[in-house]
Amino acid sequence: MADVKTIIAKRVAMELNDGDLVNLGIGLPTLVANFVPEGIDVTFQSENGFIGMGNAPETGAEIENLVNAGGLPSSVLPGAAFFDSAMSFAIIRGGHLDCTVLGALQVDAKGNLANWMIPGKKVPGMGGAMDLVTGAKKVIVAMTHTAKGDIKILEECTLPLTAKGQVNLIITEMGVMEVTAKGLVLKEIHPDLSVEEVQAATSAKLIIAPDLKKMCL
Amino acid sequence: MADVKTIIAKRVAMELNDGDLVNLGIGLPTLVANFVPEGIDVTFQSENGFIGMGNAPETGAEIENLVNAGGLPSSVLPGAAFFDSAMSFAIIRGGHLDCTVLGALQVDAKGNLANWMIPGKKVPGMGGAMDLVTGAKKVIVAMTHTAKGDIKILEECTLPLTAKGQVNLIITEMGVMEVTAKGLVLKEIHPDLSVEEVQAATSAKLIIAPDLKKMCL
Amino acid sequence: MEKIITLEEAVSKISDGMTVMIGGFLGTGSPDLLVDKIIEKGIRNLAVVANDTSFPDQNIGKLVVGKNVSKVIVSHIGTNPETGRQMNAGELDVVLVPQGTLAEQVRAGGAGLGGVLTPTGLGTIVEEGKEKVVVDGKTFILEKPIRADIAIIRASKVDRKGNCVFDKAARNFNPLMAMAADTVIVEADEIVEVGSIDPDQVMTPHIFVNYIVKGAK
Amino acid sequence: MEKIITLEEAVSKISDGMTVMIGGFLGTGSPDLLVDKIIEKGIRNLAVVANDTSFPDQNIGKLVVGKNVSKVIVSHIGTNPETGRQMNAGELDVVLVPQGTLAEQVRAGGAGLGGVLTPTGLGTIVEEGKEKVVVDGKTFILEKPIRADIAIIRASKVDRKGNCVFDKAARNFNPLMAMAADTVIVEADEIVEVGSIDPDQVMTPHIFVNYIVKGAK
Numbered sequence: 081m082a083d084v085k086t087i088i089a090k091r092v093a094m095e096l097n098d099g100d101l102v103n104l105g106i107g108l109p110t111l112v113a114n115f116v117p118e119g120i121d122v123t124f125q126s127e128n129g130f131i132g133m134g135n136a137p138e139t140g141a142e143i144e145n146l147v148n149a150g151g152l153p154s155s156v157l158p159g160a161a162f163f164d165s166a167m168s169f170a171i172i173r174g175g176h177l178d179c180t181v182l183g184a185l186q187v188d189a190k191g192n193l194a195n196w197m198i199p200g201k202k203v204p205g206m207g208g209a210m211d212l213v214t215g216a217k218k219v220i221v222a223m224t225h226t227a228k229g230d231i232k233i234l235e236e237c238t239l240p241l242t243a244k245g246q247v248n249l250i251i252t253e254m255g256v257m258e259v260t261a262k263g264l265v266l267k268e269i270h271p272d273l274s275v276e277e278v279q280a281a282t283s284a285k286l287i288i289a290p291d292l293k294k295m296c297l
Numbered sequence: 298m299a300d301v302k303t304i305i306a307k308r309v310a311m312e313l314n315d316g317d318l319v320n321l322g323i324g325l326p327t328l329v330a331n332f333v334p335e336g337i338d339v340t341f342q343s344e345n346g347f348i349g350m351g352n353a354p355e356t357g358a359e360i361e362n363l364v365n366a367g368g369l370p371s372s373v374l375p376g377a378a379f380f381d382s383a384m385s386f387a388i389i390r391g392g393h394l395d396c397t398v399l400g401a402l403q404v405d406a407k408g409n410l411a412n413w414m415i416p417g418k419k420v421p422g423m424g425g426a427m428d429l430v431t432g433a434k435k436v437i438v439a440m441t442h443t444a445k446g447d448i449k450i451l452e453e454c455t456l457p458l459t460a461k462g463q464v465n466l467i468i469t470e471m472g473v474m475e476v477t478a479k480g481l482v483l484k485e486i487h488p489d490l491s492v493e494e495v496q497a498a499t500s501a502k503l504i505i506a507p508d509l510k511k512m513c514l
Numbered sequence: 515m516e517k518i519i520t521l522e523e524a525v526s527k528i529s530d531g532m533t534v535m536i537g538g539f540l541g542t543g544s545p546d547l548l549v550d551k552i553i554e555k556g557i558r559n560l561a562v563v564a565n566d567t568s569f570p571d572q573n574i575g576k577l578v579v580g581k582n583v584s585k586v587i588v589s590h591i592g593t594n595p596e597t598g599r600q601m602n603a604g605e606l607d608v609v610l611v612p613q614g615t616l617a618e619q620v621r622a623g624g625a626g627l628g629g630v631l632t633p634t635g636l637g638t639i640v641e642e643g644k645e646k647v648v649v650d651g652k653t654f655i656l657e658k659p660i661r662a663d664i665a666i667i668r669a670s671k672v673d674r675k676g677n678c679v680f681d682k683a684a685r686n687f688n689p690l691m692a693m694a695a696d697t698v699i700v701e702a703d704e705i706v707e708v709g710s711i712d713p714d715q716v717m718t719p720h721i722f723v724n725y726i727v728k729g730a731k
Numbered sequence: 732m733e734k735i736i737t738l739e740e741a742v743s744k745i746s747d748g749m750t751v752m753i754g755g756f757l758g759t760g761s762p763d764l765l766v767d768k769i770i771e772k773g774i775r776n777l778a779v780v781a782n783d784t785s786f787p788d789q790n791i792g793k794l795v796v797g798k799n800v801s802k803v804i805v806s807h808i809g810t811n812p813e814t815g816r817q818m819n820a821g822e823l824d825v826v827l828v829p830q831g832t833l834a835e836q837v838r839a840g841g842a843g844l845g846g847v848l849t850p851t852g853l854g855t856i857v858e859e860g861k862e863k864v865v866v867d868g869k870t871f872i873l874e875k876p877i878r879a880d881i882a883i884i885r886a887s888k889v890d891r892k893g894n895c896v897f898d899k900a901a902r903n904f905n906p907l908m909a910m911a912a913d914t915v916i917v918e919a920d921e922i923v924e925v926g927s928i929d930p931d932q933v934m935t936p937h938i939f940v941n942y943i944v945k946g947a948k
């Protein structure tokens with residue numbers, strides 16, 4: 081099997097359209113930037129205050145005061161713009177962000193997302209995640225299908241929510257699931273897996289799309 | 298009698314303090330800028346989007362895109378700053394404006410001000426006046442005491458209000474009146490006038506300050 | 515995505531009956547060519563959101579005189595007697611809004627906020643028919659967000675992606691309106707190459723701008 | 732009015748128990764010298780409003796480690812394990828706020844608005860105990876404005892009057908906090924003469940800034 085993270089990031093990138101403004105969460109979602117299809121122009125936002133984010137600079141080539149929302153050295157492309165945090169979240173909350181890609185601790189059949197705290201264990205805070213998930217036109221959860229065997233795609237989240245009913249698409253190494261009014265629809269599946277195998281790794285009941293496709297790896 | 302407008306503008310200027318941010322309304326209040334006491338640094342705001350307003354440029358020396366809130370050519374002094382209308386009124390509403398000076402159609406003993414419309418006759422709109430009067434730390438009404446004989450300082454305004462209970466000081470060519478919980482206190486009087494003469498031109502009952510002073514012309 | 519289009523193409527985005535935001539303050543910073551083209555095309559029944567109705571021979575003022583407009587939401591109409599005449603004759607619906615409230619309403623429309631809680635207008639006819647919200651014992655008027663179908667704005671320098679820089683007092687409502695409309699067209703005094711505007715000096719990031727037309731300068 | 736003061740004088744404005752806003756995002760754009768001086772002076776029991784608690788060895792992170800802080804209002808604490816430890820041990824009051832909400836709350840505090848109506852946090856624990864307001868059938872959480880006794884911010888270039896320019900991603904919360912505190916102290920990487928910053932490029936107008944200290948750069 082090809083590297084799991086690469087499979088996911090590549091598949092997420094196929095969701096992006098020419099002219100989109102996109103915000104990528106820390107970790108796996110960041111990899112999506114490496115796979116933007118050729119010929120389309122996507123602008124990346126860093127919610128700490130700019131659009132037009134480029135790749136991480138090489139060691140020694142860091143630019144002062146230019147970090148991403150994870151605090152890591154970043155860069156900007158021609159046509160970038162810096163602004164303050166109120167403007168950054170006006171963009172996010174105001175519906176100007178075409179797509180946000182985030183990881184999840186849990187996600188469920190109703191499009192609920194939990195990714196900001198595990199009560200009594202780990203409370204990093206929501207940062208910009210609640211605004212991102214509430215405000216973005218399209219919310220993609222990009223994550224490994226399970227966490228060391230623990231199931232993350234549930235009928236209903238048990239952890240405190242990041243946002244209610246906002247997730248549109250779940251992309252894992254096992255498949256692509258769309259959140260619909262009827263529940264999670266499995267639209268694409270990893271070519272090496274059976275529907276039963278994906279369902280076995282998923283608590284939420286999967287509705288199998290009539291035109292179920294093989295995931296493009 | 299010295300020019301009435303000059304008397305008023307000079308007296309208003311004495312209310313300004315070092316470091317103040319001040320907004321002057323169109324017309325008579327604009328003259329106040331000419332009489333800022335020496336040795337103090339006052340910054341003037343133009344609510345269409347800047348602080349650091351200077352004098353009107355001479356004919357032929359107008360600067361493109363630099364007009365005041367009345368649409369007339371303006372200038373800026375060193376240390377000026379331009380901003381958008383949301384910031385301009387964040388300054389005003391947020392309590393960052395030390396003083397606003399405006400004219401009035403009517404003003405009353407409770408500090409109510411009417412200066413934006415005469416129903417059925419003239420409805421220019423409130424522009425920035427409602428925000429200015431609501432937000433400024435100190436609101437000074439600067440006007441001729443009467444309008445061609447019509448009384449403007451009333452027990453209670455009859456015209457639609459610009460703001461309720463926000464006026465602090467009324468300065469006319471006849472005197473200086475402070476709005477207090479008990480009513481209008483006449484604190485200074487034109488040296489050529491008697492208290493009775495001022496009261497005769499005023500509908501609101503004037504409380505005479507125990508230390509009533511002569512206005513400095 | 516090529517954003518630069520002709521005036522003809524730009525105005526083809528505007529139809530009878532649309533709500534149109536127009537930047538500018540008494541004509542300064544208003545998109546003159548776009549407005550002239552609207553008049554030439556005979557587009558009618560527009561609802562215009564703007565600071566004011568300018569002067570009869572200038573920008574929005576011409577739209578009023580030309581009867582292209584059936585409603586205006588503005589803070590001031592005093593400089594355009596024709597607006598008042600049409601209002602009194604029942605030919606034009608005029609909604610007067612305090613300038614700072616209007617700025618925040620447009621900003622809220624662009625920033626995904628549910629409304630604006632402002633003290634401006636309390637105790638005046640502005641509060642009539644509006645909900646009030648008490649926060650920690652203080653009363654505020656709830657003013658609703660404003661959005662438009664189209665915003666036509668003016669900038670002094672625009673790169674080919676759409677990043678805008680405004681000049682001096684021509685900034686005013688332009689950056690706010692750029693956030694609050696489904697389609698945003700900027701009339702650019704100067705169009706420059708991408709990368710030639712310092713990202714720190716961009717006042718309206720390109721993601722807000724759909725189309726660019728070259729101004730007359 | 733001379734605004735440039737020493738670090739010692741600046742920190743003498745801050746007392747035990749005050750609410751202090753601190754600019755920056757994971758340390759980028761934070762006033763390092765001012766924070767170090769707070770620690771040196773042993774000021775305690777501060778309530779800090781900031782985006783995050785940074786890293787243990789950086790800026791606000793050091794304040795937490797040094798136990799100068801009894802409460803933090805932030806969006807994120809995940810990069811500073813000591814914040815989580817103190818929170819779990821009941822030593823530190825941690826209020827977690829979505830980043831975009833925090834930005835608007837600070838802005839509202841500075842702009843004289845009664846609160847923020849945001850959809851962010853609906854259906855999550857963020858909405859608990861908060862009033863909700865329905866506008867045109869849509870529900871929003873009413874989040875209250877935030878103000879502070881002191882804001883300490885960081886700017887790259889400041890003129891002697893206090894006009895500020897921020898650099899790249901170091902802008903973040905700095906201009907918002909400059910509007911929302913009774914006293915604002917800016918740590919300036921560079922102090923320049925009045926008139927040397929283009930008025931169009933000022934990001935925080937001087938009227939918001941009370942004091943300037945020279946940074947370490």
